[in-house]
Amino acid sequence: MHLVGSLPDGARLVAVLGGVPEAPGMPLIGVESLTIPFSTVGDNVLLGSESASGFFTRRRVLERRARELLDVVGLPVAPSTPILDLDAVDQRVVELARALARRTDVILVDDRLTLFHADEAARWYAAVARAAAVTPILVAVQSLADLRDVPAPIDAVLVMRDGVVAGVATPQESARLLDLLAGGVDEPAPVERVFGPVVLELESVTVTHPIQRRRPVVEGATLAVRSGEIVGLAGAESLVLGVFGASSGGEVSGEIRLDGQPVDLSSVAKAIAARVLFISEHPPAYDVGLIGGIPTSVSGESLARLARTGLIDPRRTYIPRRAPSMLLEALPGARSRPSTGDMNEVLAGWAATPPRVALITEPFSGLGPAERDERRSLIEAIAAAGTAVLLEAVDPTQLLGLSNRILAQHGTRLATELSGGDVTLRGLAALSIRTDIQR
Numbered sequence: 001m002h003l004v005g006s007l008p009d010g011a012r013l014v015a016v017l018g019g020v021p022e023a024p025g026m027p028l029i030g031v032e033s034l035t036i037p038f039s040t041v042g043d044n045v046l047l048g049s050e051s052a053s054g055f056f057t058r059r060r061v062l063e064r065r066a067r068e069l070l071d072v073v074g075l076p077v078a079p080s081t082p083i084l085d086l087d088a089v090d091q092r093v094v095e096l097a098r099a100l101a102r103r104t105d106v107i108l109v110d111d112r113l114t115l116f117h118a119d120e121a122a123r124w125y126a127a128v129a130r131a132a133a134v135t136p137i138l139v140a141v142q143s144l145a146d147l148r149d150v151p152a153p154i155d156a157v158l159v160m161r162d163g164v165v166a167g168v169a170t171p172q173e174s175a176r177l178l179d180l181l182a183g184g185v186d187e188p189a190p191v192e193r194v195f196g197p198v199v200l201e202l203e204s205v206t207v208t209h210p211i212q213r214r215r216p217v218v219e220g221a222t223l224a225v226r227s228g229e230i231v232g233l234a235g236a237e238s239l240v241l242g243v244f245g246a247s248s249g250g251e252v253s254g255e256i257r258l259d260g261q262p263v264d265l266s267s268v269a270k271a272i273a274a275r276v277l278f279i280s281e282h283p284p285a286y287d288v289g290l291i292g293g294i295p296t297s298v299s300g301e302s303l304a305r306l307a308r309t310g311l312i313d314p315r316r317t318y319i320p321r322r323a324p325s326m327l328l329e330a331l332p333g334a335r336s337r338p339s340t341g342d343m344n345e346v347l348a349g350w351a352a353t354p355p356r357v358a359l360i361t362e363p364f365s366g367l368g369p370a371e372r373d374e375r376r377s378l379i380e381a382i383a384a385a386g387t388a389v390l391l392e393a394v395d396p397t398q399l400l401g402l403s404n405r406i407l408a409q410h411g412t413r414l415a416t417e418l419s420g421g422d423v424t425l426r427g428l429a430a431l432s433i434r435t436d437i438q439r
Contacts, residue, residue, distance in 0.1 A: 011155040018160035027099035042066035042079025049101040145437035181429035196227030199388035207242035210249030232403030234396035244278040245271035249300025354385035
């Protein structure tokens with residue numbers, strides 16, 4: 001199905017559920033900033049769109065064009081303003097103005113991993129609504145509730161399934177949306193386990209950005225995990241890394257308890273000593289350019305150290321990427337970029353000598369069916385040994401078949417929970433079409 005041809009006539013603002021459509025040539029605004037750091041707002045707005053004007057086009061003409069585009073998206077800054085003087089929201093609004101400058105048929109926005117708190121989301125979606133009046137915009141989200149701050153109606157919902165367009169419906173057509181998202185797919189077998197006492201408790205835990213310490217990426221997270229229980233977290237990677245010795249690189253506040261007692265997990269060494277262990281098929285890394293322009297991927301902890309020592313510009317917006325096939329070096333015996341088999345060996349060791357808490361992110365990313373089955377069996381064995389397991393993934397369908405409960409992060413908060421018979425693909429689909437979830 002052709003993407004643009006699948007949209008209803010007159011649709012200006014379209015939500016996308018189930019993934020991001022492939023649309024070569026269409027401007028894509030993702031979570032990672034694509035602004036040019038040491039340039040002006042105007043230069044960033046017009047980047048790649050003014051070549052036809054000629055080399056000798058007067059600067060005043062270009063600035064006027066940039067000013068017009070900034071007015072469209074409602075950003076009241078001068079084109080001569082350094083881009084690094086803007087915060088993360090306004091830098092993203094500049095990218096939106098740049099997409100409008102290309103005079104394209106449709107703009108695609110990927111907001112599935114956007115960690116804006118309520119005030120920031122309101123500013124961002126006000127700009128999106130203004131831009132949609134000029135050019136149709138598709139916004140990929142985890143839930144329709146993520147678009148609650150848009151001051152304009154959502155004209156349609158485009159549903160993706162297995163990487164292709166499954167169909168289009170209005171936000172009010174709940175039954176059709178459920179069928180498009182989950183219809184005809186076998187449900188995972190229900191999980192039945194015997195739980196022990198509560199092992200891990202989080203009380204109002206907040207995690208900040210590694211560099212922008214006043215900027216929360218998780219706010220007020222509260223949950224409890226029992227011995228033998230597997231709790232799924234959808235899109236809450238920063239919370240998991242915060243629990244694992246503050247390895248997100250940001251500040252961690254609130255209270256963490258093990259077996260009912262407060263515990264100090266302020267460093268990776270202390271987390272490991274407390275038998276709170278972390279592993280991932282795709283741990284996050286931040287792309288930075290060090291002195292000399294050498295591209296380097298670093299952990300959140302390293303990013304924070306680089307900012308403190310002045311080796312990177314703390315004003316830039318750094319967004320974590322999923323780094324393929326590597327373990328955190330803090331894990332005993334782990335090396336960078338091991339094979340999937342190496343990760344399975346670590347998990348088998350955990351099953352034999354159970355930790356108190358197992359923190360696992362992206363457990364099945366990039367695995368084939370046989371590898372997934374083996375990985376699933378290992379995680380089951382760890383839970384059966386009495387460990388409290390937190391299982392996190394960007395794609396919540398990875399959490400099905402293993403999780404007794406699934407909590408989803410919306411914006412910066414754990415806002416919703418599925419439990420019991422609702423922990424199914426259809427339950428996730430029902431969650432994604434709700435519009436009443438508060439950030």
